[in-house]
Amino acid sequence: MLKSTRNALIGATLMGAGFAGHAQAETTLNALFMAQAAYSEADVRAMTDSFAKANPDIKVNLEFVPYEGLHDKTVLAQGSGGGYDVVLFDVIWPAEYATNNVLLDVTDRITDEMNKGVLPGAWTTVEYDGKRYGMPWILDTKYLFYNKEILEKAGFTEPPKTWEELAEQAKTIKDKGLLESPIAWSWSQAEAAICDYTTLVSAYGGKFLDGGKPAFTAGGGLDALNYMVTSYTSGLTNPNSKEFLEEDVRKVFQNGEAAFALNWTYMYNLANDPKESKVAGKVGVVPAPGAAGKSEVSAVNGSMGLGITTTSKHPEEAWKYIVHMTSQETQNAYAKLSLPIWASSYEDPEVTKGQEELIAAAKRGLAAMYPRPTTPKYQELSTALQQAIQEALLGQTSAEDALKSAAENSGL
Amino acid sequence: MTGTWISTRAWLLMLPLLVVMTAVIGWPLVDTVRLSFTDAKLVGTEGGFVGTANYIKMLGGSNFQRALVTTTWFAVISVAAEMVLGVLAALLLNQQFRGRTALRALMILPWALPTVVNATLWRLIYNPEYGALNAALTQLGLLDSYRSWLGEPGTALAALIVADCWKNFPLVALIALAALQAVPRDITAASLVDGAGPFNRFRFVIMPYLAGPLLVALVLRTIEAFKVFDIVWVMTRGGPANSTRTLSILVYQEAFSFQRAGSGASLALIVTLLVTILAAAYAALLRKAAGAS
Numbered sequence: 001m002l003k004s005t006r007n008a009l010i011g012a013t014l015m016g017a018g019f020a021g022h023a024q025a026e027t028t029l030n031a032l033f034m035a036q037a038a039y040s041e042a043d044v045r046a047m048t049d050s051f052a053k054a055n056p057d058i059k060v061n062l063e064f065v066p067y068e069g070l071h072d073k074t075v076l077a078q079g080s081g082g083g084y085d086v087v088l089f090d091v092i093w094p095a096e097y098a099t100n101n102v103l104l105d106v107t108d109r110i111t112d113e114m115n116k117g118v119l120p121g122a123w124t125t126v127e128y129d130g131k132r133y134g135m136p137w138i139l140d141t142k143y144l145f146y147n148k149e150i151l152e153k154a155g156f157t158e159p160p161k162t163w164e165e166l167a168e169q170a171k172t173i174k175d176k177g178l179l180e181s182p183i184a185w186s187w188s189q190a191e192a193a194i195c196d197y198t199t200l201v202s203a204y205g206g207k208f209l210d211g212g213k214p215a216f217t218a219g220g221g222l223d224a225l226n227y228m229v230t231s232y233t234s235g236l237t238n239p240n241s242k243e244f245l246e247e248d249v250r251k252v253f254q255n256g257e258a259a260f261a262l263n264w265t266y267m268y269n270l271a272n273d274p275k276e277s278k279v280a281g282k283v284g285v286v287p288a289p290g291a292a293g294k295s296e297v298s299a300v301n302g303s304m305g306l307g308i309t310t311t312s313k314h315p316e317e318a319w320k321y322i323v324h325m326t327s328q329e330t331q332n333a334y335a336k337l338s339l340p341i342w343a344s345s346y347e348d349p350e351v352t353k354g355q356e357e358l359i360a361a362a363k364r365g366l367a368a369m370y371p372r373p374t375t376p377k378y379q380e381l382s383t384a385l386q387q388a389i390q391e392a393l394l395g396q397t398s399a400e401d402a403l404k405s406a407a408e409n410s411g412l
Numbered sequence: 413m414t415g416t417w418i419s420t421r422a423w424l425l426m427l428p429l430l431v432v433m434t435a436v437i438g439w440p441l442v443d444t445v446r447l448s449f450t451d452a453k454l455v456g457t458e459g460g461f462v463g464t465a466n467y468i469k470m471l472g473g474s475n476f477q478r479a480l481v482t483t484t485w486f487a488v489i490s491v492a493a494e495m496v497l498g499v500l501a502a503l504l505l506n507q508q509f510r511g512r513t514a515l516r517a518l519m520i521l522p523w524a525l526p527t528v529v530n531a532t533l534w535r536l537i538y539n540p541e542y543g544a545l546n547a548a549l550t551q552l553g554l555l556d557s558y559r560s561w562l563g564e565p566g567t568a569l570a571a572l573i574v575a576d577c578w579k580n581f582p583l584v585a586l587i588a589l590a591a592l593q594a595v596p597r598d599i600t601a602a603s604l605v606d607g608a609g610p611f612n613r614f615r616f617v618i619m620p621y622l623a624g625p626l627l628v629a630l631v632l633r634t635i636e637a638f639k640v641f642d643i644v645w646v647m648t649r650g651g652p653a654n655s656t657r658t659l660s661i662l663v664y665q666e667a668f669s670f671q672r673a674g675s676g677a678s679l680a681l682i683v684t685l686l687v688t689i690l691a692a693a694y695a696a697l698l699r700k701a702a703g704a705s
Contacts, residue, residue: 075454076454100453190649190651242652248541380670390654394653
């Protein structure tokens, strides 16, 4: 009797201590981001600091890895029982993450205001099978950047509207001795190469999958790779492109060694910065070209989103943090680095000022964003395609055969 | 009686180590073996028993065979070069000259650097647009135009081997130098009096002292070279066109990128088995060498 009373007392004391502690408890969130140029580590820390000011009871630990390590790190942490509450994910992963129960379904958390305010095309970044697994955060596609000065010297007043025209202009630039190899791409054996390939697939009206089976071995998928190979073997493309990532492309373009370059939004303001770049003030940007008779412009969906992991013990706080990071206020403040996901921002002079050309290109490019295939086996398919692209570029096999073996190795 | 007490005490003394070893090596290894017979995914499903299906699929695939050839080339050439360079460096540093101590300290530097740092440095050196190697070779007139060393299947593996040698030959040199210090001076002096040339002196006087330690270095380096991952991952990620995809990269992709823990485990065990066979063969060599001397 006495004993049970004592236990009850101890229990009550402990409970009281628990509650008292809870009122001042700090929740600690662990978030995984990527190290990159647009929204750099310093930018993400600054955004997070403003969240911490508004929410003193939530502490956010940030971790940054290069894009190449982002997927595997997320999956590994999940495989070993968790570790992150908030993760940055690429548009190509929701299918796999949803299938393997990595991310929480947040469909019900998204308010009407968000639904109406965010650009319709941006939602595809976080959707799989009718459900939403986060909020879009970085809205991005590849644009055609061109060096206005070089085009002028070659006698062109307008940038190319089609890929064929781009090849012709590049040939003129090469023949006039202005540049040895006028085009720069990111064709290293990495996801970057798939983004360039997808842009061309969208121009030529190709399809990755048809009824879940590979459909890129003919039609637009084949035209796209043939274009790459021709551009490479004819010497119009910088031969080092096959080991370039996006940052290498930026360096080449900023040194004035490329007339044309395909790259993400972030390159625009950096290449126009006199401290960074030799071509500041000469940078033109338009949507990636279309293909004659098939399309007006081309674009790949290269957006990324923020989601909550299923292992997170603090989903509420995590969502609060995601809402802050993707809010119109935060996005507008950093619009020089990455364009906002909110439709009304594109009419806001604060956002458009000084980057009118980019905004004009974005309006057309973002509307044409073409998705990479949505499949839980995406990583395998991508790896097989990367190999195919490189083999075809190196002339080890024909574009057609390379794509056929990619289809066989895709696991689909 | 005392004998049993001593052996019991020996076991007791080793017990903590045995417990730790079982926990950090034994159990994961057993679990990997179990995994390798299932179709488990990395996250989500437990996976069911599939017998030897993973092994058959992995061993039969062209990816494995190609990666095995790539890895063998990498290991054989880089280890051979590291041995030769290491011994030469040790012989040089064993001479009496001013600044020897500083040079020894300098030589250890590449080996002391983390592999990722080393790989990043070499990526800069090989850079096709502004790399030091291209600049140097062009200025010397050995090259007409800049080359994409890591972008050509013909040169990418060689470029990796050079970077790996640069990092690892100091280890061989260090082991060889320690062995050289043990060569008694009167023997080398006697061989000089007897009129032995430098080659014969190396072959008959120095080599007996070097053989054992060098074999140890050889074993260490071969096993490491066979498991190579980080330097390749940082520099080429297995490209261009998979020409530098080594066995460890294959294991990584299978288990983590494609999240097939089952077949990844079977592949990892195949690699472990290969390395174990190599190590056993070397151990036999070592015993023979020890017996001969």
